[in-house]
Amino acid sequence: MLVFMFAAVSSCGDNDKDEPTQATILGKWVCYDDAYGEPWDEPLIMAFDEDLSGYQWFSDEPFSDRWEFSYNISGSKLRVKTQGQIYNLRFELSTNGKNLAIFGWDDDDMEELYFVKE
Secondary structure (H helix, E strand, O other): OOOOOOOOOOOOOOOOOOOOOHHHHOEEEEEEEOOOOOEEEEEEEEEEOOOOEEEEEEOOOOOOOOEEEEEEEEOOEEEEEOOOOEEEEEEEEOOOOOEEEEEEEEOOEEEEEEEEEO
């Protein structure tokens, strides 16, 4: 599972002409289903800040742990660093900027999570 817990995502739309930048993913994103399309009890939330830091948690806070991370973007690659690990992920952003998909590998399985902008 790509929730570091970490999450992966995919987009609706083709964004080949405009390379994504850090500004394109800033803000709060919500994912309602796991990588297999099964709904979570509480949605997964990821937030990307301007200072290249971010958080991931399930929405049942304050009961859910928040995972802090730092990130950077190069082309369609998202590099996320947690306290103990670095994740090199691929992401896609829809042309309307409201759907985000993050793709990653976990135990030789491709995982993807689909987020919507909140």
